Amino acid sequence: MPVRTVNKRKLRAQLMLREAVLEGRLIRQPCAICGSTTNVHGHHENYSKPLEVQWLCAHHHAKMHNLRMQKEGRIKRVVWLSV
Ligand SMILES: [Zn+2]
Numbered sequence: 001m002p003v004r005t006v007n008k009r010k011l012r013a014q015l016m017l018r019e020a021v022l023e024g025r026l027i028r029q030p031c032a033i034c035g036s037t038t039n040v041h042g043h044h045e046n047y048s049k050p051l052e053v054q055w056l057c058a059h060h061h062a063k064m065h066n067l068r069m070q071k072e073g074r075i076k077r078v079v080w081l082s083v
């Protein structure tokens with residue numbers, strides 16, 4: 001899939017998620033890994049399902065993306081930040 005298409009989907013998914021949270025259709029949850037309630041992001045596993053997200057704090061969200069990039073071979077090794 002061309003990168004441009006992916007970015008468009010991502011943008012749309014993030015927008016729809018933000019709207020759903022603002023309208024109270026979706027409740028922001030604590031981080032699924034550490035339970036933190038500050039700086040929680042909705043992480044999309046699949047951008048074609050904008051309202052299916054995993055709630056992760058900024059720290060674990062970054063980790064999740066490192067892991068994914070490693071799987072895709074974009075980076076050689078995961079850099080685990082200290083918790
Ligand atoms: Zn966390």
Ligand SMILES: [Zn+2]
Nearest residue numbers: 042043044061
């Ligand atoms: Zn994410």
